[in-house]
Amino acid sequence: MTEADRLRYDVLVIGAGPAGLACALTLKREKPELSVAVLEKAASLGAHSLSGAVIEPAWVDRLLPGWRDDPLDIQVPVSRDRFAWLSHGRAFRLPTPPQMHNAGNWIVSLGALVRRLGAAAESAGVEIFPGFAATQPLWDRAGALAGVRVGDLGRTREGAPGPNFSPGVEVRAGVTVLAEGCRGSLSRTLIRHFGLDQGKSPQTYALGLKELWQLPPGRTVPGSVLHTVGWPLPTDLYGGGFVYHLDRDRLAIGFVVGLDYEDPDFSPFEAFQQFKHHPGLVGLFEGGEILSAGARTLIEGGYPALPTLEMPGGLLVGDAAGTLNVPKIKGVHMALGSGIRAALHLIQNGGPEGFDQNFRHSEAGRELWRVRNIRPGFRAGLWVGLANAAVETVTGGRVPWTLTNADDWRSLKPRGPVPRPHRRYRTRILPPADRLAFVDLAALHHEENQPVHLQVADPALCVSQCSARFGNPCTRFCPAGVYEIVTDAGGSRLQINAANCVHCKACDIKDPYELITWVPPEGGSGPNYANL
Amino acid sequence: MAPMKILVAAKRVVDYSVRVRLTPDRTGIASDGVKMSVNPFDEIALEEALRIRERGEATQVVVATVGPPEAESQIRSLLAMGADRGIHVETGRETAPLEVAHVLFRLVQEIGPGLVILGKQAIDDDCGQTGPMLAALWDRPQATYVSKLTLSEGRVQAVREVDHGLETVELVLPAVITTDLRLNTPRFIKMPDIMKARQKPLEKRPFDGFGLDLPRLTVEAYLPPPEREAGLRLESVAELVTRLHDRGVL
């Protein structure tokens, strides 16, 4: 590998999301002599970015001066802010929790913001490589992280080199910044390798699904923000919906469910589709058209689960670390802020040492600490959670305890003892009819003849144990219909439709036997979200 | 054999994985946030040119595009694939095949290539006209829908995918080739080559500088294709066969 020798950077960033690009851009602006590269598994910038997204604009102002005057594809100031509890047939306004006040905030497309950040970073001299997935860490002699190996391209399904095989190169770096977003595969490897999660609470996650709609003229109130709790979720299931009215008759709707749910028969996809059919919402969509749709997990463990953010040769930023502020349901400002802070830290200190403490004592770290007990409080159900949230908010988190999470993969209860809840679901009329129609809106590209990137350690167990005990929940929690149990002449077996994968990572998190490992497919594979 | 140059023409198009839709006012195709790519058949054209060069049968591969300023990212990726230099004819408007053929013809007169290779069609307008139009303007032989290409002694032998099978033709160079899917599998771009591509010459020229004033089709409307509707539920196989026979499809 001779060419690989020439790929060497002072700082290598893994993932061109808000955290990674903020870090790269800041590094290059503050210290132009540094060589900085960013690897991104998506085929183009923003293509795997999915978020609500209502953002606090302060960091964007700093990174992209003048952005307000040169609007992104989606960029609407919040004009109205509502919070509601939904019953099966009605909506009840609730006082908006203080963290969820959005005055001065903007509704944007994260994908569009990422494209803008990427353009700024490139003009500052950052080298960005979309379509290249970092698959393995490289080590130096002392055992420190020394860069990454990029995945091979052009292997066949069986793993053999195909006609246009192109081996992945090694990219070496003085410091590697892990900015892969929620449940990053390389980040996870490194957290385990260096024991960065030792002594921390288990991490917990949620799954978010989103659609961008084009509606008939006149139905939207641009800037109107609605968050909901309640139907179609039972009160013991943490989650809710969002409806953001955009300009030009566009509307973003989404639904987030905590992956600590217990019912193996629950389907996040179905819950999202049901949410759209609430009588208070369904009328919005008739005659409209979906422009883009997708799903992504969110990291919700917060401060108690925040791993040590530094390791020899590397550091963690943004959702790869877990800086999302759950009560605010916002992660973008934290991602940007942690990326900037990491850059400044590297410039001041010349390396990752001390970044963990630096972050924890920063305003962002304190912000996370203050709200640390709110998400775990919802493990006792919606109403206890809301009450606990109020207490935590009033006290500013200055309570003498810290609640913890449990692993999401442990939370499923076997099918037998749990009575199947009566869901009172409605007959659906809106698109997409099913998950295949949903993923069709994600503009997936995935070369079929490549190794399956969803690695199942023991597929036999799926039918020998999981079917009877949990009824193969992978066939329901996956929002993209990747997993199917096929029964044919050869008996029953797990079929993995890898080409449907939208890279949300829910399977890596929720599979009750921890059999599924999500690894990056060939670079450039996956969804091509348009402004999610 | 004298040193031969190859000109490859490429177009920036909406990526094939994107489900295209019309803008709400139906005046065009929605492009907000939509992934754009090199027309896949043009990538095949470049791959073939590179293989010819790598076999020592050509000395230089020039890639040209007519497109908006943003098409620079597509032409850069073609340079990263291995083209030696690029020509980007910039225009803010949609161009028609006849216009592009005229631009390419001018470039051909300047460069003097032995071969011009382009995709059999662009996957956006699906016209499939630019190659033959260029061949006509240039008054040189053409082979369209080519799935195999062999050079020898100032000639090129091309296997064409035609309706009834595979047709082999032999052309005296210089000639125009348009590529079909089976010609080759384009190589992946390598990371180091992306950096090298930034140093390769890329010449920009305004489309208006070509002074073309050619008749063009006007698009009066864009429409979604009609939805298919459910037809008849039949009760028996015999009825099905009769119905199909009546329709003239059996």
Next chain:
Amino acid sequence: MDATLVMAEAQEGTVPLAEATLKTLAVARKIGAGPLDIAWTGTSLDPLLGQARTLAGIRRHLVFDDPRLTHPTADVMAALVGDLVRDYSHVLMPGTSFGRDVLPRLAGRVGAPAVSDVLEVLDPRRFKRGLYAGNVHAVVRVPDGVPVLLTVRLASWRPVTAEKEAQPAGIEKREVPADLPTEARFVGLERDASARPDLQSARRVVSGGRSFGSRENFALLEGLADRLNAAIGASRAAVDAGYAPNDLQVGQTGKIIAPELYMAFGISGAIQHLTGIRDAGTIVAVNKDPEAPIFKVADFGLVGDLFEVIPALLAELERQGIAR
């Protein structure tokens, strides 16, 4: 003065009139721009002209009959008719590999835009055609002052029938110049060796889904395909389950096809699959599940078990003596 020229599919004389030519005539009639001439190119065309004379509504048959025109290349065609087409307001060719090769070359020579793959005629200068593999349709207008040059999207048109004309049109043998271009030379044609037509260009396709349950069962389609001279296709589910090879996959990520007849057996009709067959002429769906989405787009639906329907279909085709 309006006048229309249809350039027939080049062929050797003994075979029946090419359906592609008859469909192109249908478009010419729909346009109705002035008298209609047909240019025939090929070799030993007399038997074919015997049939052609019975076509109604033709002014003249212009015949270019020469051994050198057995497999004419585009540059030869352009040299042959390049001056002739200037006498016409409309020049039409079938959307075959021949027409798509020749017509744009003529357009380049004449200096006029061309309209590829006409789906629908709105008026003599306005046409509907597909973009983005048929996902968008566009109405295009040919500007005044230039001839209308177009190719016909064959799957969208029915052939004219060769009804008897009381006064058959005249046949004009045209001289084939001695100095045709020689820089492109036909070397050979290898007709498809496989008995079965290519999925992409087949007029009929029989296609199977996961309900077949095994690779062995999937082979049931072969008998039907042979009987109908059809290509075999498969849904992605069938391919993913290993019942059919990858290159048979029909749909968004497989092949987008437009056969005259598409028969889907045990295919539920995921949107990705329907995208691949949107432009098919007639769609037949056979499925056990009466709610399967494929029925929403099928011209003819039959609720039933494919393992019963396919043998019954074969027997019925046999009984009615249809196909093969």
